[in-house]
Amino acid sequence: MAAGAFLATASTTSATASSARKPKPTVVLVHGAFADASGWNAVATRLLREGYPVIAPANPLRSVSADSAYLASVLATISGPVVLAAHSYGGMVITNAATGNANVKALVYVAAFAPDVNDTLLGLQTKYPGSRLNETALDFRPYGEGLVDGYIKKDAFHDVFAGDVPRATTDLMWAGQRPADARTLGEPSSAPAWRTIPSWYLVARNDQVLPAAAQRFMAQRAGSQVREVSASHVAMISQPAAAADIIARAAC
Secondary structure (H helix, E strand, C coil): CCHHHHHHHHHHHHHHHHHHHCCCCEEEEECCCCCCHHHHHHHHHHHHHCCCCEECCCCCCCCHHHHHHHHHHHHCCCCCCEEEEEEECHHHHHHHHCCCCCCEEEEEEEEECCCCCCCCHHHHHCCCCCCCCCHHHEEEEEEECCEEEEEECHHHHHHHHCCCCCHHHHHHHHHCCCCEEHHHHCCCCCCCHHHCCCEEEEEECCCCCCCHHHHHHHHHHHCCEEEEECCCCCHHHHCHHHHHHHHHHHHC
């Protein structure tokens, strides 16, 4: 073998070995309203099997600013690169929490809100027709002076939130749903992290909460790499392989 060819081969082998030894980024999975971190279980199982460090912190669901500050404090405890993935309202949170964090290498939105500055949850949800998550589908329960939590009603939960998940499962999801403070609906978002951080978007075509048209609009605006699946709002539950795959692609 010629010396040049030997050196080229050695260089390639060294680069491959270096790449193999490169630690995988930590994947942080952020849930949205009317849910908890267990909604990510099937996705987390796949990512852990592929060697990714994974955490799925509890999203407080109290306000956009408070929830974003909480997630930012969690991210501050993680050393090394991070991939942030969010579902639904969790997208509002990662969009704000990741701004200015140099460790966050990618954002992944799974049927999630990807707001621009001054956008609101309600404004994006109703920008296009098709959402069935309205006041008639919600129960409101006061929990303090002037404070109100919203829950999805039992008779609406399956069809509106998770139409492609078995009813036996959605009955349990309904029973254990975590409510969101109603203030989150109208609170404006701040400067979006997707302006400086690459993003990916998994569009759920059959979403009855956040219309697919709104998802496509936000993904295009953010310059996201997009994949679409025939799924309800909870695409990470009904299509966990697709959700895990797009997160792994973002992590590469």
